Amino acid sequence: xxxxxxxxxxxxxxxxxxxxxxxxxxxxxxxxxxxxxxxxxxxxxxxxxxxxxxxxxxxxxxxxxxxxxxxxxxxxxxxxxxxxxxxxxxxxxxxxxxxxxxxxxxxxxxxxxxxxxxxxxxx
Numbered sequence: 860x861x862x863x864x865x866x867x868x869x870x871x872x873x874x875x876x877x878x879x880x881x882x883x884x885x886x887x888x889x890x891x892x893x894x895x896x897x898x899x900x901x902x903x904x905x906x907x908x909x910x911x912x913x914x915x916x917x918x919x920x921x922x923x924x925x926x927x928x929x930x931x932x933x934x935x936x937x938x939x940x941x942x943x944x945x946x947x948x949x950x951x952x953x954x955x956x957x958x959x960x961x962x963x964x965x966x967x968x969x970x971x972x973x974x975x976x977x978x979x980x981x982x
Contacts, residue, residue: 882891913941916950923970928952931972932964 916924924940933969934957943951948965955961 901923912944913951916940916942920950924950924952924963924966927966927970927972928954928964931975932962 881978890970921940927936928937928940929935932954935954938953938955940950940952943949943965950966950970951963953964955966961978963976964972965976967973969972
């Protein structure tokens with residue numbers, strides 16, 4: 860990747876994080892790779908990192924959490940998924956619902972949705 864493209868992609872990613880994950884078509888060159896967070900590997904929360912002892916979910920656990928969250932929230936985009944360290948649940952997922960609102964979905968160890976809280980990191 861040439862220097863100009865690296866700068867453009869880097870600036871777009873920084874803007875995406877600062878702007879709540881929104882990327883515009885003009886921010887990236889036409890042939891630049893982009894990531895759809897609904898299918899990407901889970902990442903740290905959008906507000907800059909995991910909290911306390913929370914850990915980003917991976918592999919089979921991430922797949923099961925994502926499937927349960929999307930089954931309960933049709934059309935949502937999963938932004939990130941972590942373990943939950945406050946004792947309220949085993950896992951949590953931060954989502955953007957199809958109407959654009961943000962929510963935190965809590966799940967038990969059996970991957971059952973136990974709560975959905977309106978809002979999310981920074982919202």
